[in-house]
Amino acid sequence: MKTNKRWGNGARVDDLDTGKKILLKSAVDCFITKGIKSTTIEDVAKVANVTRRTVYRYFNGKSDIIAALIDIERDRMFMKVHDIAKLYDNNFPLMLEECIWFAASYKPPEAGKLDLVSGANASEAAPHIDNDESDEHWRELLEEPLNAYNERNNRNVNLDDLIRIVGRLVLSYRQLPATKEQFKASLKALAL
8 A cells, every 4th residue: 555655745854954844834834723732743744745654754652743843943032142141241139130021921922823832831831930041051152141249249149049940930930921021020029
C-alpha cells in the first residue's frame, strides 16, 4: 500500500534544520488548536504530512518539541530584554523591574500565535521555562549591571540569589497575570 506521507511535493527533506522547522510549525499549529497537553506526536505528523517515524527522526518526543519551541522564543525574548536593559544603564532597580515585566508579559510577535507558556499550556511548558538556559540568559544580562550597582551603593546583592527570584517572578506573573501597576506595587517589597 502506497502512502502519501512526504514533505511538500513528495521529495524527502534531508536538511535537518528544514525538517525541524516544518515540524515545529506543525507542532505550533497543533498546540494552538488542541493545546499542548492534548496534542500527540501523531497529530504533529498528520499536520506535517509525514509519519510518526519521521517526527522521531528529528525529535525525541513531544517534550523535545516543546523545549525547542520555548528555546526559540526565549532567545527572541532575551534579544528584546537586552534592548530594554540598555535604556536603564544607570538605574539598576528600574532596569531589573522593566526586564522582569517585559519577560513576564512577553508574547510571540506573530499575530494570532498562541502563547505556549501561559494559560492552559502553562503546566506543560513550565519545566522548560525556569531552567539552566533561562538562568544563563539572566546571568549574561544582569551580572555587569549588578556588579556596578553593588559597587556604587556599597551593597552585596548576590547574583545567583537574584537570578532565582527573577526566574520565579517571571513565571509567577506569566501564570497569574497582573496589571503593570499591580506588578510595580508588588515589587516594592524587593526594595533594592
